[in-house]
Amino acid sequence: MCYSAKVRAEYRAYVKEFGAHLTLDEYVKEYWEQFGDEWVPKLPQAIRAWFDDPTVPGQAELHEVVAAWKARTIAKTETDLFAQVKRKADAERALQAKITKKAQEDLRISTNKIGHFKTKLDDLKRSELKPRDSRIYPGTLVPVIVWEDGRRVIRFMRYQCRLPGWNEKTERQYPGTYNARRDKLESSWSQLFGRRHGIILADAFYEHVPRHKLEQRELGAGEAEEDVVLEFKPRGIGTMAVACLWNASPVDGRPDLLSFAAITDEPPPEVAEAGHDRCIIPIKRENIDAWLQPDPKNVAASYAILDDRERPYYEHEIAAAA
Structure with a gap:
């Protein structure tokens, strides 16, 4: 397969x-206007880059939709990252006082999610394709x-x-x-x-x-x-x-x-x-x-x-x- x-x-x-x-x-008419921007993250990043240039004829609407989705996604991801940074700090303080299974799990999960959200933010903000x-x-x-x-x-x-x-x-x-x-x-x-x-x-x-x-x-x-x-x-x-x-x-x-x-x-x-x-x-x-x-x-x-x-x-x- x-x-x-x-x-x-x-x-x-x-x-x-x-x-x-x-x-x-x-x-734009058949997909973006009727589906909203729920399709944007399903496009590979290299294909979304087709619509980066608003000066290309016909691309202005697509550029605006992608840019708006990206701005909202960055804001949400930054909020999610901040929450996990706080969760990790809270877990570290709790473990200094007493080792518990909950604090250990919070530390493990928050550490993994912090890495995930940082990578996601890097991908959203960079212009160079990989x-x-x-x-x-x-x-x-x-x-x-x-x-x-x-x-x-x-x-x-x-x-x-x-x-x-x-x-x-x-x-x-x-x-x-x-x-x-x-x-x-x-x-x-x-x-x-x-x-x-x-x-x-x-x-x-x-x-x-x-x-x-x-x-x-x-x-x-x-x-x-x-x-x-x-x-x-x-x-x-x-x-x-x-x-x-x-x-x-x-x-x-x-x-x-x-x-x-x-x-x-x-x-x-x-x-x-x-x-x-x-x-x-x-x-x-x-x-x-x-x-x-x-x-x-x-x-x-x-x-x-x-x-x-x-x-x-x-x-x-x-x-x-x-």
């Missing part, structure tokens, strides 16, 4: 390299390229697909729908495969693997299994156009929920040897338009595009903390 990826962050890459268009006025700012996870809003009105268009979609006919309750029972297995495309995903195709632009993907499998050995006697996160980067092809399926789910009183899943397949040898059993599918650039305009009566053509994929060598390393 591809639980995380590093998406291409630069807006110009979508426009200049991949010819995709984003109508900001329409985006690699982790481009990471996506299930639930994140991601720029997805689809085909509309005879051209490639960017739509922001949630990374976890709500299948046709599902509601919020149904999808909670199936939390793994951020990936679509290639061998299930004509069963579990049949209502989307051959009908609603998209791509995301990604520079790397991440997987959880057991350390002993990464090291190609058996667990030692009494050894507990340890999980590590690996970052896989394609060698030689640059940005990957990752094959996806998407859906638009009606939501009462609001715009449709747009959501997607990345298609995965059996891994190449180097990914399998690193301990993982799935891999995303980067399609060739010359096949993008055909992929985005599928014929539901000719799924063989869609399979052919998936098979005629980019086949880079995936280098891996233990991922830095997100």
